[in-house]
Each structure stands twice: as C-alpha cells, then as structure tokens.
Amino acid sequence: MRTKSSAIAPDRIAAATTPSAVPEAHAGGVGTGAGLLQAGLGVVAFSLTFPATAWGLESFGPWTLVAVRSVLAALVAGACLLALRVAPPAHRHWPALAVVAAGVVVGFPLLTTLALETSTAAHAAVVVGLLPLTTALLSALRVGARPSRTFWAAALVGAAAVAAFTVQQSGGALTSADAYLFGALLVCAAGYTEGGRLARIMPGWQVIGWALVLCLPIGVPAAALALAYEPVHLGLHGVAGLLWVAAGSQFLGLVVWYRGMAAVGIPKASQLQLAQPLLTLVWSVLLLGEHLTPAAPLTAVAVLVCIAVTQRARG
Secondary structure (H helix, E strand, O other): OOOOOOOHHHHHHHHHOOOOOOOOOHOOOOHHHHHHHHHHHHHHHHHHHHHHHHOOOOOOHHHHHHHHHHHHHHHHHHHHHHOOOOOOHHHHHHHHHHHHHHHHHHHHHHHHHHHHHHOOHHHOOHHHHHHHHHHHHHHHHOOOOOHHHHHHHHHHHHHHHHHHHHHHOOOOOOHHHHHHHHHHHHHHHHHHHHHHHHOOOHHHHHHHHHHHHHHHHHHHHHHHHHHHOOOOOOHHHHHHHHHHHHHHHHHHHHHHHHHHHHOOOHHHHHHHHHHHHHHHHHHHHHHOOOOOOOOOHHHHHHHHHHHHOOOOOOO
C-alpha cells in the first residue's frame, strides 16, 4: 500500500506525535484503546523472546539461530506481502526501513542471543526494562515528541524500578554479556523509533514486513554459512524456540506493536514495555525453572502505577 500523496513533508511526520494527529488512513483507523491493546499484545509476544531464545540455543548455535529466524520470518512476511499484492514503499522510506532492519531484525536478536549464551533470561531482562526510556528519548530527538514532565518522571521511576529488580534477580553482578545487552538496547530503540514513525505512513505490518524482506539477501547466505560451521542438535525445545522467535517475536509481535505505536504515539506505547521484564521473569519461572524473589509483587505494583501515570500524562 502506498500513501495517497508522495509529498508528505518530514516536519508533518515529526509533528504527528499524538493519536489525534495521526490521519486515519495512516493509523489504520485504530483508536487509542485498540492501539493500547495491540501494543500490549506486542509486549506479551516480546516477553517470551528471551525464554524462547534460551530454548533455541539448546539446539542451535547463536549465529545459526539468529540467521535462520530472520530467514523464516522474512519468508512469512514476504508471502503475506505477495498474497496481498502490496506495492513496495516509496524510495524515500527505504533508509528508515534499513534502520528498522538493522536494529530490530538483526542487531537486537544477535546481541541478545550472544548475551544469553552466558546470561540468564532474568539478567537479560534488564535491557527491556530500560528500553522504554531509551525509545522515548530517541523519539524525542528523532520525531519531535515532547512528553510532559510528569510523563518523564513516571518513566524514570518505572525504568529504575524494573532495572533494580532485574539486576537484583541476577544477583547484582555485571557480566561480560552486559556489553551485548546495552548495545542491543540502543539499536532496538533506534529501530522502534523509526518503525513507529513509518507506521504513521504505512500499515505497521508492512513496516516490519519490508524490513524483514530487506534482510533476506543477507540472511540466506548467513544461515547457510552458520549451519555449515555450528552443530545442530534438534530437540523439541530448540525447534519450538526457533519457531516462536521467528514467527511470534520477529513478525507477529512487531506487527501489532507498530500498529499500536501508530495509534497512541511512540512515547506512550513504549512505556507499556515496563511490564515486559516482569512478564519475562514469569515465563522464565514457568519455562526455564528460574526462581523469583518476594520483591516481584512489589515491583509489579510499582510498574503498573508508572504505566497508569504515563498513559494519563499529556505528551
């Protein structure tokens, strides 16, 4: 789907930072409530990523897992684009799509997968605890978003609570995996910011769909090379983890996430991710056998309060 006019000025795009500023055609007619629901579904999908990646690493090497998940997700996205006869985006949108691809399709999966070789899912969850604040900061710089002081205060408190909790869960020790995690934090925030901006111009599923297709020429040879050098030990957990990170985290989750961001704005949608580390910790207990401390309920209440404040604050 192409936009009705190819003369959309960049400053108009940057100014559209609230739901009322999003033309209905671009936001897909999604209201604020539906937008929050879709962004929330995206957060649930993302919260399973680290446990599913840990499962995938039981059968595949890190480079194989990242490359194959990218190829599988690109095939699903490409099939959808072809079936619906979606025209390629305008040339001016491809640089932004490249940022989405580099940050969300390649950078974040690769860096977090490498981190999870030596880190637990609970420890890795700190990166998504800080991701909402980083995304909001980058969106303020990139698309001109100017949230209120109340919004920023709640975001900082929520991010601090989640970071403290997830670090405490991992014993408070910093590992060599932290460099990967903080790098993943930056590249993913950049990808979310560009993806959220593009989702105001084209449907969100097309944003991630074209970003995935853009990576296909690199992903196929990378997968072939990785499979040739890294051993594969197929198992139920490994296959299930690979399928989830490819279809759930890499495509379906991002589809509803970008649609939600287009409807409610990047800063507010990003604050829903404050709940993601806590969800990840729950999945880590259920799927990986990790243990939680009594601090979990208290942190959950603090996070929910912060989310409520950010949704009420005018940005």
